[in-house]
Amino acid sequence: MVSGTRAPHTIAVTAESLHKDLARLELQRQALERELAAVVAHLGSVQRALSAIEALMRDTTEAGPTNAQAQAVPDLPAPEAAAPSDASAPADTDADSDADGQRKYGQLTEQILEYFATVGQADVRARDVAAALGRDTDSGSINAVRSTLDRLVGTSRIRRTGRGLYRAKRS
Template structure:
């Protein structure tokens, strides 16, 4: 009877050890997966922050252009429709905002021009943002693909590229 009791006690201990090992393996797999997901989200966040910075610089540059003397006739009608924006335009310094704009255009314009050159090469074919990113030699992580997708969407907005379906783009 003593041996029988000893066996009963050993089985649960073996199961407990195995359960702990399985749980540890599962947690290790979760940790690896979550670490990859964290890195991907960090890259995507970096792309969003870069895009936000580009948009803010472009907006400041447009405010400077709108406040310049050459834009005076257009800005006379603007206070009625956007009074707060008109006051903000006048207070912004003209020279510092024009310098970042030139650097921004080079970085922003380079990807745009690369995409337009790519569409000139592929002709009248439907392509995905991922295909464009790969063709341009960019990384295929979600952040890089989203940067290409954002640029494609801006080109769609200016009618330089057409959206031919869900996630598909075609030369305009």
């Protein structure tokens, strides 16, 4: 049992501790609100950019890429491990070729499908695919691979075998 003289002191110490916690929690709440506002703003900008890109992709596939659009797509080298030598490699319907045979559109999709043709029935992570394609330099490149993998799952060109795991469709 707490004596009568210690009770006010204990209550005062508890109140002081709670005031410190309150101040700390208020600062944490403000920091989280700022972070949430930044995330919401970034989410909105990513959604707008994605909508614009998807509209551009629809326009490009319907009308074919213009010369300016074809020049805007970087010509990335195909990874060494992702170039199967047989003619049974899956063709990418999104890929168009100009007179010189250079790829213009759908290059990432084509590279991913070629990669899956080489790994057979192994389960692979998006990060592993990005690394094999030389696209693991930053989170944006890895996310582009993830988005393409999700699109390929949606069109049943590859399978999702678990959380973050992908596998080639059986032939």
